Amino acid sequence: MIGKAVFWIVVLLIIVGGLGACLSNSLIYAVLFLLLLMGSVGGLYVYLGSPFLGMMQILIYLGAVGILLVFSVMLAGPFWFKPKERGGFLKIGIGFVLGLGVILVLWKGISEYEIRIGPERVSQVDKLGKLLLTEYALPFELVSLLIVISIIGAIMLGILGRKKEEKDALE
């Protein structure tokens, strides 16, 4: 009973977060709605039988990506320049039609499948670890390499983007 109520609350939070993140007019509110949505998706992973991925979602998305987004919204400081957040009516219309169209078309494709519901799944972290280190070892290493390269690239962009006097002050 409580599990059912919590499930519907999580679904409601995802809908609110999605609508808020794509419709809100201020960037910082959009980021906050996005954080709400990411946490709720982590809750849904728990209901899908994988608490490990739920925790990873909270750790990576809320902890790393969310903090990065909030800091960059505050550091880039577009607030006192007040850029217009929305495009014209044409852009909004195209976006709305495209989003709704993709949802309807894909939903038509999905809903024709017959539903097979397997047995209740318990957490499979041991199998996941073995899978990552045997069959998917190459993608795993590639993702690690990608993360290292992107960290170095971000640092280099930050250093190369400085003006000369700032560089001199650093040295």
Next chain:
Amino acid sequence: MPWNDPRIFQLLSLFLLGCGLMGLISRRTFLGMLISFELILNGAGLNLMTVDRFFHQDLPRGEAFTLFIMGVAASETAVVLAIMILLFRRYKTIEEEKLRGLKG
């Protein structure tokens, strides 16, 4: 139990995809577009997990790929934010319509 029905999860991930597409087209700043892209990636991860849970039983391959998506999304966010701060320093704006340097 409602969480034994894959349609709810698939409809939610479709909803995230639609919201992300709409935001990606209608927003004007790079940060807003990045936020919408995160929406799309979350929807993709949710969809992979759903397919893994309901239609595929032996090994948790969907979980592995959801983990990969998380890693790629984190590194992509770091790079895009660095580029955006660089652009903001140089051009004093992050609106995509005012950054016309690549249009020739």
